[in-house]
Amino acid sequence: MEIGFLGLGIMGKAISVNLLRHGFKVTVWNRTLSKCGELVELGASVEETPAAVVKKCQYTIAMLSDPSAALSVVFDKGGVLEQISSGKGYIDMSTVDADTASKISEAILAKGGQFLEAPVSGSKKPAEDGQLVILAAGNEALYKEVIPAFNVIGKKSFYLGQVGNGAKMKLVVNMIMGSMMNAFSEGLVLADRSGLEPQVLLDVLDLGGIANPMFKLKGPTMIGRSYPPAFPLKHQQKDMRLALALGDENAVSMPIAAAANEAFKKARSMGLGDLDFSAVHETLEALKPPH
């Protein structure tokens, strides 16, 4: 199976390395071509435009940083649209909103191509280990054809129906995550101010019914008020906003998500947007009276 791969950022590189290691032939493209070198050493071919990749490969996967990059790779000169055609599949794993996914889908379909949106849950480490969760939606036949690749990329893939559903599912998950992060932060601060040891709270939480990897991973750094960006706060806040907008469309009242969104906005107003989303903790900690 020959696979094209567009975009070699942190996630894209990890995924394409994984595919190569599992014996897939991979042809890569990246806006900054020099980033392709490491992949070539592992056996990848390189093409100079997305169009050239699509021309060469039956299936092309994209993993771009944001909606504008995702659109540009498709619609610009030398883009996917120039070569996509009947019998070729395009799988966009970038995290984009439902509108962007739909716009790309329509353009690909208009050229006779097949389209799948397939955003993932998980960050760098799961990407390297092939442990992502794949939220695919769009052409079901294409989904079935690329399952061998998905099996390498992720520990599990879901087929969610029409294009847009992948983006929506990801928003729902991230919304719950953002509210949970705020609940967790409030608990850490309440413990601390009430004379309890926050580290002991972590230990107690980890033994109970709400134990989860996020608390375990982020708790110690939050206690230390350190927030190296794994998932930037401004992106988390954007996802909260988009989830609330989705709720607005469907008349779903979500008071907890709304309160959490305002806390993330406050963190942004404090200049913390580029830190990890756990930095929302500072909206409470920063108000601590001096010792």
Added chain:
Amino acid sequence: MEIGFLGLGIMGKAISVNLLRHGFKVTVWNRTLSKCGELVELGASVEETPAAVVKKCQYTIAMLSDPSAALSVVFDKGGVLEQISSGKGYIDMSTVDADTASKISEAILAKGGQFLEAPVSGSKKPAEDGQLVILAAGNEALYKEVIPAFNVIGKKSFYLGQVGNGAKMKLVVNMIMGSMMNAFSEGLVLADRSGLEPQVLLDVLDLGGIANPMFKLKGPTMIGRSYPPAFPLKHQQKDMRLALALGDENAVSMPIAAAANEAFKKARSMGLGDLDFSAVHETLEALKPPH
């Protein structure tokens, strides 16, 4: 080690059975004496008053249903105070507020006795399996003396310092849990109204960084809008209120917990207080327009 045990409700019975099975000599008392029968069959002795239990045993554990029962067992005629004295330890595992714990502590100490509050995290099943988490606070020497019993009762025990800290730690944990439950419920409803399958959301959540036993356990029943009471909603709301009051004392702003508390109050106003706390889901679901 001879242990007295006061209170044979769901939790108390499970714990004392566990102690008997692990070779402890146990002398039980229960307001309704007939409930002691099953314990006697397993080898327990019975006394007719809390005072008689305390007189007989060096260590007495209580597991009562609420603060008023916890106070009554200590202060009423035939109560713990009549026999507690230097060299005797009293361990209250009931879930009470910090004020009640302090009141009991002061009375025990005034009689020369030793006191430990030791509320637990976990419900019936973990109690039967000796898998509770014990949040002890008070007399540290007494804590160390009863560790053999705690090792049978729970999978882990914590010593948290002065009396009141056990109650506070439990409130913090339950506050985080209550906010999480609301965040989860909002996500389930948002998924459903946005055309996604809530069951698939559960599957996706269970594979990611916020996977936790509560989502896994409660999700399917919430989707089915069934809420058999494991932890009654009115108790969860009371804990949210007490946690917010603790935050008020310490000037900790907790907007997510406050929003979650209002949702639980709304559920109470809908007559759902005796259902499981996951019934807060109905505050969103019940507004669903008819199909």
Added chain:
Amino acid sequence: MEIGFLGLGIMGKAISVNLLRHGFKVTVWNRTLSKCGELVELGASVEETPAAVVKKCQYTIAMLSDPSAALSVVFDKGGVLEQISSGKGYIDMSTVDADTASKISEAILAKGGQFLEAPVSGSKKPAEDGQLVILAAGNEALYKEVIPAFNVIGKKSFYLGQVGNGAKMKLVVNMIMGSMMNAFSEGLVLADRSGLEPQVLLDVLDLGGIANPMFKLKGPTMIGRSYPPAFPLKHQQKDMRLALALGDENAVSMPIAAAANEAFKKARSMGLGDLDFSAVHETLEALKPPH
């Protein structure tokens, strides 16, 4: 001063009648031409297209129902753009978002025309009485030229600077109003459930530092749980959403507005979107246990 007037809905008709009564020559257009009859009886001229009105008059005022109507009157065949030119002014009093105002502004300016956005605060009655408040922004020279007309239409007009500021000011006012309405509703319900007479609360409020016309006007109907639409709830909720989006752009955290927005969304989910915005009261009242 000859003034063109586009749009004879409730507000447009009241304003144009007012202008005629104060001696302005007015040329009207309405999508349904039959609605022009009453104006003609009062001395107005009629044209068959917006373009024809603009051709005839130096100043043309528009008062349309929503952004799409506002755009259509400008950009469609027979629209304002066909005749707007240097020396002609176009004043849009419709309530639209800042983006729509900017789009119209740019098109008018590109043709050499002058543009003013001028949304108003106030509904039917103030419009009839010339008691509106006008929030103008855009070309300052044009603003000064049309002050004689604004003096008739409103009790006060403000010049707010660049195009978009009129829309923004209106959003801010409506956001405060929406939050206040929720605060008021909570107070009415709390009074009632606590055994106080809601009507007495109205009397007390009306004598104090937060007395305001809205409480006085809406209180009695809210107590009677009647919500004849003066300002539809769905429009209020849309304004809350847009105000929150404006806050998002500028990193302003607004937890009260966010909570109020969720209450309005809940009201929408209960099917109350077409009632008056005071119907948000039902989100609390409807949960009242049966008597």
Added chain:
Amino acid sequence: MEIGFLGLGIMGKAISVNLLRHGFKVTVWNRTLSKCGELVELGASVEETPAAVVKKCQYTIAMLSDPSAALSVVFDKGGVLEQISSGKGYIDMSTVDADTASKISEAILAKGGQFLEAPVSGSKKPAEDGQLVILAAGNEALYKEVIPAFNVIGKKSFYLGQVGNGAKMKLVVNMIMGSMMNAFSEGLVLADRSGLEPQVLLDVLDLGGIANPMFKLKGPTMIGRSYPPAFPLKHQQKDMRLALALGDENAVSMPIAAAANEAFKKARSMGLGDLDFSAVHETLEALKPPH
């Protein structure tokens, strides 16, 4: 009509001066007796204990600073209880919670006396001008007897039924006020960050349907970020907390009040508790990025 008056703080002094000016005979007592001097110059008599005042006068009014002062004046040695008896009326105008009012009421009634709680709405200026609003509850006969005095003290008095209702009504009003203050503050900050002039927002608000004395009075100082204490923030937050507790008792969900309460708590955590309650504005302003 001879009236006793206990407590000559800012409010008490203004009220008793008012009574003297309108021809009432007034006998005063104050914990710091030296404060009575000014009243004596205006014709008041002085007694050395609350008991002595009650002994001398048929009606005694108290205006104390807080619940503990209100209790102390009644229950301490030399207190009201020592002389209250059948045929004597005691009117407590202090702002206290319903529990305190009930405790005082019961003690007075047990001695055969008559009791009225009568907290007021309004601060120093209205007190001086006899423009307070009186929220009376308790003995209706006593209420009718003291109306001549109430007519001098306030512009309006209400009889609200059983003891406790005065305190509750005041809580409801203050809760609405606290939420409104937050809504107002959010609007001021949103205007400012969106490029609008906050002073113009004040002008626009003052012409519309939500115009109210509080916005007019507090707006300019809030823009100037100055908060001289008229109503201390910590007292406003306490009232929000008590109102929420009242809602909790009655299962009334109040998400806006809850969000406002958290903002006031945040202000407290920033050390602003002794400033005016409008200082909640700083919870938003203080996060402003440096210019």
